[in-house]
Amino acid sequence: MSDDNSELSARQRDEARAALQRDLPFALSPSGSFPSPEGGPDLLATSDIVVEAQQIAAVARYLRASLNYIYLSNITAVDLLAHGCFELVYHFYRLSGGPALTIKTRLPREKPELPSLTPFWPGAAFQEREAYDLFGIVFKGHPDLRRIYMWDEFEGFPMRKDFVRQGDKYLSE
Amino acid sequence: MLSTDELQINIGPQHPSTHGVFRLLTRLEGETIIELTPVFGYLHRNHEQLGEANSYLQNMPFTDRLDYFNSMANNHAYALAVEKLAGIEVPERAEYIRVIMVELTRILNHAGAIGFLFNDMGAWQTQLAFSMREREKILDLFEMVSGARMMCNYFRFGGVVRDLPPEFLPALQDLLEAMPAFIDELERLLSENEILLARTQNIGILPKELAISYSVTGPMLRASGIPYDIRKAEPYSIYDRFDFDIPIGSVGDVYDRFLVRIEEMRQSRRILLQALEQLPDATGSHINPKARQNVRPPVGDAYTRIESPKGELGFYLVSDGSTKPYRYKIRAPSFINLTPLGDLCRGHKIADVVVILGSIDIVLGEVDR
Amino acid sequence: MPSDDAVQSDLEQQGVFFSTLNRFYNWGRRSSVWPMAFGLACCAIEMMATGLSRYDLARFGAELFRASPRQADLMIVAGTVTKKMVPQVVRLYNQMPEPRYVISMGACATSGGPFRDGYNVVRGIDLYIPVDVYVPGCPPRPEALLHALMTLQSQIDRQNLKQVRWYGKKARPQSQDFPVPSYGPHGLEIDGKLVDPVGSLPLISSYSSPMEGEQRRDQIEHPELVRVFPDMERELREETSASYAEALEGEDQHVRR
Numbered sequence A: 001m002s003d004d005n006s007e008l009s010a011r012q013r014d015e016a017r018a019a020l021q022r023d024l025p026f027a028l029s030p031s032g033s034f035p036s037p038e039g040g041p042d043l044l045a046t047s048d049i050v051v052e053a054q055q056i057a058a059v060a061r062y063l064r065a066s067l068n069y070i071y072l073s074n075i076t077a078v079d080l081l082a083h084g085c086f087e088l089v090y091h092f093y094r095l096s097g098g099p100a101l102t103i104k105t106r107l108p109r110e111k112p113e114l115p116s117l118t119p120f121w122p123g124a125a126f127q128e129r130e131a132y133d134l135f136g137i138v139f140k141g142h143p144d145l146r147r148i149y150m151w152d153e154f155e156g157f158p159m160r161k162d163f164v165r166q167g168d169k170y171l172s173e
Numbered sequence B: 001m002l003s004t005d006e007l008q009i010n011i012g013p014q015h016p017s018t019h020g021v022f023r024l025l026t027r028l029e030g031e032t033i034i035e036l037t038p039v040f041g042y043l044h045r046n047h048e049q050l051g052e053a054n055s056y057l058q059n060m061p062f063t064d065r066l067d068y069f070n071s072m073a074n075n076h077a078y079a080l081a082v083e084k085l086a087g088i089e090v091p092e093r094a095e096y097i098r099v100i101m102v103e104l105t106r107i108l109n110h111a112g113a114i115g116f117l118f119n120d121m122g123a124w125q126t127q128l129a130f131s132m133r134e135r136e137k138i139l140d141l142f143e144m145v146s147g148a149r150m151m152c153n154y155f156r157f158g159g160v161v162r163d164l165p166p167e168f169l170p171a172l173q174d175l176l177e178a179m180p181a182f183i184d185e186l187e188r189l190l191s192e193n194e195i196l197l198a199r200t201q202n203i204g205i206l207p208k209e210l211a212i213s214y215s216v217t218g219p220m221l222r223a224s225g226i227p228y229d230i231r232k233a234e235p236y237s238i239y240d241r242f243d244f245d246i247p248i249g250s251v252g253d254v255y256d257r258f259l260v261r262i263e264e265m266r267q268s269r270r271i272l273l274q275a276l277e278q279l280p281d282a283t284g285s286h287i288n289p290k291a292r293q294n295v296r297p298p299v300g301d302a303y304t305r306i307e308s309p310k311g312e313l314g315f316y317l318v319s320d321g322s323t324k325p326y327r328y329k330i331r332a333p334s335f336i337n338l339t340p341l342g343d344l345c346r347g348h349k350i351a352d353v354v355v356i357l358g359s360i361d362i363v364l365g366e367v368d369r
Numbered sequence C: 001m002p003s004d005d006a007v008q009s010d011l012e013q014q015g016v017f018f019s020t021l022n023r024f025y026n027w028g029r030r031s032s033v034w035p036m037a038f039g040l041a042c043c044a045i046e047m048m049a050t051g052l053s054r055y056d057l058a059r060f061g062a063e064l065f066r067a068s069p070r071q072a073d074l075m076i077v078a079g080t081v082t083k084k085m086v087p088q089v090v091r092l093y094n095q096m097p098e099p100r101y102v103i104s105m106g107a108c109a110t111s112g113g114p115f116r117d118g119y120n121v122v123r124g125i126d127l128y129i130p131v132d133v134y135v136p137g138c139p140p141r142p143e144a145l146l147h148a149l150m151t152l153q154s155q156i157d158r159q160n161l162k163q164v165r166w167y168g169k170k171a172r173p174q175s176q177d178f179p180v181p182s183y184g185p186h187g188l189e190i191d192g193k194l195v196d197p198v199g200s201l202p203l204i205s206s207y208s209s210p211m212e213g214e215q216r217r218d219q220i221e222h223p224e225l226v227r228v229f230p231d232m233e234r235e236l237r238e239e240t241s242a243s244y245a246e247a248l249e250g251e252d253q254h255v256r257r
């Protein structure tokens, strides 16, 4: 059963990649624009579709208009400290069912900025604010980009891997 | 002509109707809401950061505390994510036990949600006492299998931690037999009370298109008339073996949301009866004996989602090949279901705010994480 | 007046009641403790379950959950207290009329519990307000909360009207307000001084119980004093290597012989 699902999601992915190649070729990101650390695990290697960060809004709208992925479910930010970048992972669905289409995009750690999806999917508003609060990722065009969990006076982005932590749990670090 | 000034009112974070430590900033014209902004973070417990410091198994009890009404459902979503990441098989019997637990959780959650709705509308604790009575019966079953009432920590990678005790199945059978009477009573209370009808019908309407663009999931999405249930749309576990219906609403108001919940309780009971029938034939034991609990998944990522009682509960895990997740993200249904709250309340009276909020059915442990 | 409890209960069985003012007054207070409806997290659900039909807190006279701190005697801190929530909790406590009591319910309210090392979690509410009864558990079972209430009632019984601050001619009706922390860029601040840095241990000590004068205990927790747990693996390793050496020794002798 899970084999069915993984086959299905691979097929969906290939279809979407082919369609993007045809209609938005400039949006597909060339892989390897961020260095991989020596010795450590290569977290950048992926079989999912990786797009250019600045084109994410165009890609998302294309997916909705042409490929019927009208449901934006999940936005995740990942701090890849060793690679010097943030990765943003978007999960889209079709209402007719089926597994998620995963779209990834990468941002330099020094200037994490990309277009917001909130103007097109208001459901992204809180998730983008969360990524801003905890990782410091700036979503351009977000109508209300404020901290969501921590208080406004707070400095720093606690979910970044280089944020100071202390306590019994972190003794081994 | 009397003129009214604009008024700002702050509700919460300590307020009996906000379902925990939730805060609402409202701007009012008379008694009508012009603008409503939710404020989060009063229960931000850093699940995600602690999840990166824990090993995979250590995170299991933490998921209990996300949506503390539905610890079994949270366990299930997390176990699925790790199993996908590490490629662990689950024996059939374990799948049945899991489904039984999660469906019981759904009944428990919906009964509680409806109890709180009455509470919010001023029937101070009457209905809540009935719902909690039902909840206690289910908690007894949970305690029987896991040893804890609320924080069950019952699932393991590749199964569940121990098999059902012999007295469990008869007790469950008794519970299911007594359940229709309870559900009917609940429905009568809701649909035959005129005050209730006046306060819930045509309040907080969420149209279909908005529901989709707001990424709303769960009973709220279905009340708006979209038959999307992950158990059918992307069947996980063994949900493709059961016969059940997806109830949908026609208007998308508060009333519909609760009718959908009541109907879902009936459907859950149907699933439970089928699971009870099929359980004796299931192969395998309660856990895959080859599954290791101190997993070390290969480098990669996995996203799994389940239809938790509140909506789509997803876990996104990134593994760097060590014993701890590199990234541990929770897609919390009630957090994202809150997005349309401001729009839903605009134009309604301030007394309706608590009812609308109650109909979204939030749990702060999950909203703030 | 009988001071002997045994004589007194004997008489009570006969229908004769004697009391001191102190005892009578405390009996009144302990029999209707009104808690504040104040749930923070998971533990609040168990607190509610305690109040409802199965466990029935009403048997102990404490079923009247009040939504306003002005009408409450008891604050049950049920759940995780986050740094963002502390100012509100302290303010609510300051608004309660005296005499007031606090039950710290669950591991989180007592010490931070499972979330102790989170950047937004307070390591025990007693850093900010004095606590009378602590209840362990995560979440404590309703029975445990009932026991906590009974413990509190026996504490109330033992209070002496001549000694308490809030009764009599020399009463100071409201003791000084407890300082309400404010949000700073790196954590919670009191009077502009950082007291609870985010990502690190608190720099203030906890309060003692009201029975002991609600003073801050004199020790200060410092970040350098992080407890170090024994390195289990290393001990295991040493043990194994020791037994291994022993076995080798035997081997040697065997060979030599």
Ligand code: SF4
Residues within 6 Å of the ligand: B065, C041, C042, C043, C078, C079, C080, C105, C106, C107, C108, C109, C113, C114, C137, C138, C139, C140
């Ligand atoms: S002690 Fe446990 S149950 Fe209580 S609030 Fe903390 S995590 Fe939740």
